[in-house]
Amino acid sequence: MSAPLRLGIAGLGTVGIGVVKIIQKHADLIAARSGRAITVTAVSARDRLKNRDADLSAYEWVADPVELAKRDDVDLYVELIGGESGVARESVEAALRAGKDVVTANKALLAMHGQSLSELAEAEGRVIRFEAAVAGGIPVIKTMTESLAGNRLERVMGVMNGTCNYILTRMESAGLPYEAVFEEARQLGYLEADPTLDVGGIDASHKLAILSSIAFGTQVDFSAVEIEGIERVSIDDIRRAADMGYRIKLLGVAQMTARGLEQRMSPCLVPAESPIGQLQGGTNMVVVEGDSVGQIVLRGAGAGEGPTASAVMSDIVELARGVRVPVFGQPATGLKKALPARTAVPAAYYLRLALLDKPGALAKVASVLGDAGISIHRMRQYDHEDGPAPVLIVTHKTTPDAIDHAIEMLPKTGVIAEDPVELRIEEV
Amino acid sequence: MSAPLRLGIAGLGTVGIGVVKIIQKHADLIAARSGRAITVTAVSARDRLKNRDADLSAYEWVADPVELAKRDDVDLYVELIGGESGVARESVEAALRAGKDVVTANKALLAMHGQSLSELAEAEGRVIRFEAAVAGGIPVIKTMTESLAGNRLERVMGVMNGTCNYILTRMESAGLPYEAVFEEARQLGYLEADPTLDVGGIDASHKLAILSSIAFGTQVDFSAVEIEGIERVSIDDIRRAADMGYRIKLLGVAQMTARGLEQRMSPCLVPAESPIGQLQGGTNMVVVEGDSVGQIVLRGAGAGEGPTASAVMSDIVELARGVRVPVFGQPATGLKKALPARTAVPAAYYLRLALLDKPGALAKVASVLGDAGISIHRMRQYDHEDGPAPVLIVTHKTTPDAIDHAIEMLPKTGVIAEDPVELRIEEV
Incomplete structure (x- = not known):
């Protein structure tokens, strides 16, 4: 058996402590699978005195x-540690x-600086692994960079923010x-300190930008993601969509088209009985x-101590085995x-209008749509x-x-009482 | 870039030709991802003159x-080539x-001789990769051996024979x-030459035995799988199960219990709205x-040229990148x-009885069940x-x-007209 692989772990929040617990609990199992022991040399976190759910006494503490x-x-x-800049x-x-x-779970860091970091890694002959950065315990990075390496990838999409999916699922089930x-x-602690990261679709878009890069061999480009969060999704829309056999999900879609790379994150309608439509809560x-x-189709827990730590451990075992795959699946300098x-790919759309009670109102709406070729x-x-009549199209x-x-x-047209609501119906 | 990786491909059926086509079509993409070109030196198959859907003229032909x-x-x-023995x-x-x-798609070979082959591979310092042997294009081998390496696995289960799932789905949808x-x-060519391999559950059990070995760190043991095929599943059972919100699937389940390793392959009831219940056709x-x-949960095409060749290519690219993971996820000598x-894990069961029209018949049935502690x-x-009354329990x-x-x-009891039908209701 080779020499132990010695880790330095920075950041002892939920995920960091989860990793420490797995290393302690499954030392023998992991050594058998890795061909060598995995040990922790030292750890670092902001607050040394904080009470943590793991025994850290055997590890040296390093402030910086x-x-x-x-x-x-x-x-x-x-x-x-997390965060796109600073000490991370x-x-x-x-x-x-x-x-x-380096092994990291930091989606923001990779979405914003993935290209420069992967070029640096290659120049130094090292790699960065980040399975935990996208979709928690689901092995999507490994699947895309390794298992599908013989494919030209055509589309990647997903529900990748558990908090948004929890909110949308709960709105429907509780009618709230x-x-x-x-x-x-917020009270359950499901939201980030800045909730816009979740409900504004930013966190999920970081993940989508990373997947796009791997899928299409392009430099990660978070700034090009068209982002719309779930803040404007109303209980009315959720109910009306359900009436017609749909559910509303915050869905990320990336596809390479003749016009270029489309990346968008937005609330979409999907068939209620489709695998994505069936997704409940934080999954x-x-x-x-x-x-x-x-x-x-890959499905699993997208967050939480165990699933995220499981993904971090898969990267650690991979490197312990001596496996080194290029950061985004091919040399960074070649991306x-x-x-x-x-977005230009056609789709069906859902429109919700509030129609004033005037003669010929519906005809005017139909005529606008007809004139637009819809x-x-x-x-x-x-x-x-x-008051105005709810009309769904x-x-x-x-x-x-x-x-x-x-x-x-x-x-x-003068027959519409409120701004129309439009949602894309994605084929999944 | 390193020297090309030179392949010898034996077996030019659907999968072999699929692999050749990917290597030809995506040479550049694969070289970028592998860090080296992947070329074919020579091929071999039984019939040199057979018309095949690929240009093989650049490759040397080797009869043996x-x-x-x-x-x-x-x-x-x-x-x-396929098959558990002989030239394969x-x-x-x-x-x-x-x-x-070695890269192979041969589930029978691994299920029957996986232990001796992996020991031989290790003695020679080589590996055998076999992503295509289980569930076609679904990356289950890589997920289990690599992505979940930090987990103690508790249960693995699946629908892993597309032909059986096609038959069960079609029986329900067409009422046949x-x-x-x-x-x-048979007429569509979905069945193996020996159809017992499919409908008798053998093929799916080969796959289950392989997954058990990886999941639990045990030597692959096909002979210990409790196998029941789908031959006895009747349209009546499918309909009755559907009435109660279930579907019948040929489901493989492996789990490690205090009593030992349970491996079983049998038609089971699962909730119709569960991910497994929703699985249609060959998926x-x-x-x-x-x-x-x-x-x-991993879902995808379990067979066919493209999906299976995709899995073979993932193994080839892995080896081209210099990645060598132990055959069953840890050293073979340590398994x-x-x-x-x-099977001793408790479950709910579905019973279908044909009850004779006699006074007290139902009471006698209830009494037998009660006496058995059910x-x-x-x-x-x-x-x-x-005639007899159909009774479902x-x-x-x-x-x-x-x-x-x-x-x-x-x-x-003297009140039963036919042998009772019992099916396990698996929690999925």
Whole structure:
């Protein structure tokens, strides 16, 4: 058996402590699988005195993660601090420059600086592994970089923020408005300190940008993701969608088209009985489509101590076995700059209008849609006591441009009481 | 970039030709991902003159796979001949002895001789990779040996024979009896030359035995799998199960218990709305449960040229990258002999009885179940014109022993017209 692999772990939150617990609990199992023991030399975190759910007494405490990353008695630096810059980034760079591989769960860091970090890693002959950065315990990074290496990938999509999926699922099951469930989620501790990262779709978009890079061999480009969060999803839309056999999910979709790379994160309608439609609560799902393999669906817990620590451990065991796969699946210097494209792939759309009680109102709406080249697949007008009438329209496949044009023209008819709501119906 | 990896491919059926086509079509993509070119030196198959859907003119033809496996200008031997013995086994052994790694899709070979082959591979310092042997394009081997390496695995289960799932799905959707759909499947070419391999559950059990070995660190032991095929599943059972919200699937389940390793392959009821219940046609699904990760669900095409060739390519790229993971996830010499255990984990059961029209008949049945310690969760008696009355019973959780005892006692009541049908309801 080879010499032990000695870790330096920075960041002792839920995930860091989860990793320590697995290393302690399954030492023999992991040694058998890795071909060598995995040990912890030293750890680092902001607050040494905080009470943590693991025995850290055998590990040296190092106040500065950058110092930890550079130590001679650390073979592998495990960065679980988080954040796209500051000490997380500095310590990862320091580790690479000191000739150490890096394992991280830091999606923001990779989404913002993945290209420069992977170039640095290659220049130093090291790698960065980050299975835990996307979809928690689901092995999506390994699947895309390794298992699907014989495929030209065509589309990758997924539900990758458990908090948003919890909120949307709970709104439907409890019949509660967004604001009420948001407050519940906050009290349950499901939300990031800055909740916009979750409900604004930022966190999920970091993940999507990373997957796009691997899928299409392009430099990670978070700034090109079209992002819409779930803040505007109303309980009305969830109910109306359910009436027609759909569920609303915060769905990320990346695909390479003739016009360029489309990356978007937005609330979409999906069939209620589809695998994505069935996803409840904090569970994540990633769907990858390749020219040979067809469609692969991966499902599991997207967050939490155990699942995320499991993903970090898979990277640690991989490096203990001496396996070194290029950071984004091929040499970083060979990754092309992606040409970002606004979404142009046609889809059906869901429109919700509040129609004033005027003669000819519906005809005016139909005429705007017709003029925009949009044909109607289904339409429902709901009962209403007084005030505007709720009207739901599901279009046939049309382009986002046509929908945008119609949305712009509808208020000019004078028969619409509120801004129309439009949601894309994604084929999954 | 390193020197090309030179393949010798034996077996040019659907999968072999699929691999050749990917290597030709995606040469650049694969070279970028592997860090080196992947080339084919020579090929071998039974019939040189057969018309095949790929240009093989650039490759040398070698009549004997064993000769191909030993050639100095072959770095990696790809065995796609199939079969548990004969030339498939001989050529794999020859390749390992000649110091070459092996990639294979041969589930029977691994299920029957996995232990001796992996010991041979280790003695020679080589590896055997076999992602395509289980569940086609689904990356289950890599997920279990690598992604879940930090977990103590608790249960692995799956629907791993597309033909059986096609037959069961089609029986339900078309309302056709088993024999009619079996004949359809034969005419569509979905069945193996010996159909017992499919419908008898043998093929799926080969796969389950391989997954058990990886999951529990035990020597692969196909002979210990309790196997029941789908031949006895009737359209009546499918309909009755559907009435109660279930579907019938040929489900493999392996779990390590205090009594030993339980491995069973049998038609089971699963909730219709569960991920496994939703599986239609030839699609496969594998569910793996670990102590940290929770439940991971993997879904995709379980057979066919593209998906299976995609899995073979993932192994080839892995070896081209210089990655060598132990055959069953840890050194073969460290794998323990499993203590096989007959299924004892309790479950609910579905019972279908044909009850004679006699006073007190139902009371006698209930009494037998009660005496066996089985309590009834739901019971339905169906309308019947004349003849025996169909009676369905769903039990509360009970043991297989209790069910076996009840099944033995029921005919002795004198109120049962046919042998009772019992199916396990698996919690998925």
